[in-house]
Amino acid sequence: MAGYEFGFILEQALGHVTHAKNLLTNVALDPEVHAHWGLIDFETTGIAGRVPLYRSNWTVRAGLRARREVARMNAQTTLDALFFHTQVPAILAQSWLHKIPGIVSLDATPIQYDELGAFYKHAQGPAWLEGLKWRLNRDCFRSARRLVAWSEWTKHGLVQGYEVPADKITVIPPGVNVHEWRRPKPRVAHTNPVKVLFVGGDLERKGGLVLLEAFRALRHLGLELHLVTKDRLPPEPGVFVYNNLGANSQPLKDLYHTCDIFALPTFADTLAMVLSEAGSSGLAIIATNVGAIPELVRNGETGLIVPVGDVVSLTQALRDLATNPALRMTLGESAMAYVTRHYDAPRNASRLLDLLKAEADAARAQRRASLYG
Incomplete structure (x- = not known):
């Protein structure tokens, strides 16, 4: 008993x-x-x-x-x-x-x-x-x-x-259950195509529209943008939209594992749990200085912090990570270690x-x- x-x-x-x-x-x-x-x-x-x-x-x-x-x-x-x-x-x-x-x-x-x-x-x-x-x-x-x-x-x-x-x-x-989100195989540095992942039910509040604007300025670099959201979007080159991926589902975890950068330029959050998922998956993270997010995404250590609603800064952060595989790897590995210890x-x-x-x-x-x- x-x-x-x-x-x-x-x-x-x-x-x-x-x-x-x-x-x-x-x-x-x-x-x-x-x-x-x-x-x-x-x-x-x-x-x-x-x-x-x-x-x-x-x-x-x-x-x-x-x-x-x-x-x-x-x-x-x-x-x-x-x-x-x-x-x-x-x-x-x-x-x-x-x-x-x-x-x-x-x-x-x-x-x-x-x-x-x-x-x-x-x-x-x-x-x-x-x-x-x-x-x-x-x-x-x-x-x-x-x-x-x-x-x-x-x-x-x-x-x-x-x-x-x-x-x-x-x-x-x-x-999150870190062992379930960890990538089966270690990440390796590469340049093309660099895949950016966004996960947020409310596309606008979570900064998805700002991210789309930043992505369009960098599409010529060969990036892909993968959006997991409840919102519907018209077709667009290089943009992939997923409307029916369940929380903690294996298809969602597989998507984290195949992407390289996690971007959540949110306007309002307390502590977005998707950031723990991204860290567990070894993704380089971009987020905003909102709520408790900077406690997990430590600027320059476990990810990059950009100002809320600042398309120019977000575009530059995406460019830096997309063109610098070593930086992506370093931030991703640090995020994975930090999330494992604390989240x-x-x-x-x-x-x-x-x-x-x-x-x-x-x-x-x-x-x-x-x-x-």
């Missing part, structure tokens, strides 16, 4: 879907843990989709669904600890955090998200509503035993924006489980002390 009963409440929106899949795989590797999963879908269907507040407010929708999921788990077993990712489903489930030791994980604070909000088609509300939102989030962070931040950037946002003590926060990036999902999932076990053990010790005085 497993030594710990843990409940996982995981938001299913944007990159959090891939994070949940990785956790499902890696938590199962720990024989001490019996995991119970509550996957909180973003979409609404049926009658619920017609209820105005429920349909339009993700915090309300996620919170009510999270409460039901924890109640279901708690009816089946005695939970030793809860893990919420992100804080959104935890806000209206705080009553459970007062009963069961809980850890809340997040990629960005609401304030940080608001700063990027225009690119997510997210607008702030009136002052009274923003004040209420701030208090609800602050109280949620207080209710959790510990917080897990995806990055130092996120941790700084919690400390500065929500009065969270720094020692309550542990930085654990999400990561390996099995290792980081183990760190999460260690935190949950510590909180469960502390609660057990407290119960024993109250019983035996």
Whole structure:
């Protein structure tokens, strides 16, 4: 019998879907843990989709669904600890955090998200509503035993924006299963055709349109541009579009392995998980100074950073990597080593489980002390 009963409440929106899949795989590797999963879908269907507040407010929708999921788990077993990712489903489930030791994980604070909000088609509300939102989030962070931040950037946002003590926060990036993304054979230097890869569902927000403009200026060098996105594009010489490649799928991994440069000139991101995939695959990376991205893409060391929306700088970075195979190889190898050390999902999932076990053990010790005085 497993030594710990843990409940996982995981938001299913944007990159959090891939994070949940990785956790499902890696938590199962720990024989001490019996995991119970509550996957909180973003979409609404049926009658619920017609209820105005429920349909339009993700915090309300996620919170009510999270409460039901924890109640279901708690009816089946005695939970030793809860893990919420992100804080959104935890806000209206705080009553459970007062009963069961809980850890809340997040990629960005609401304030940080608001700063990027225009690119997510997210607008702030009136002052009274923003004040209420701030208090609800602050109280949620207080209710959790510990917080897990995806990055130092996120941790700084919690400390500065929500009065969270720094020692309550542990930085654990999400990561990828590095061994699954590693190229079967080592890369070798070559010149033609140099293949540039972009992976982003929202082509515009992720900088895909800017990348297309930069690519067109360099098409004469014989480059190829491979775009993995949900958006449709008209045919264009040297441009290959993939609309149906699933996250973590083998065809997607094969594409990473056949390309030479990974470009994500994003306008808004917290910490794009595709950068971990690119690093694991040994690709030379180009990205922007947005959110926590510079913590992974260290300019001149594990990749190149260009200003947001700067086509000239992006074109020059692409030119430098396309015409300098040695630089591509050096940056790719450094990125692979850095991601292996800091963004390996099995290792980081183990760190999460260690935190949950510590909180469960502390609660057990407290119960024993109250019983035996």
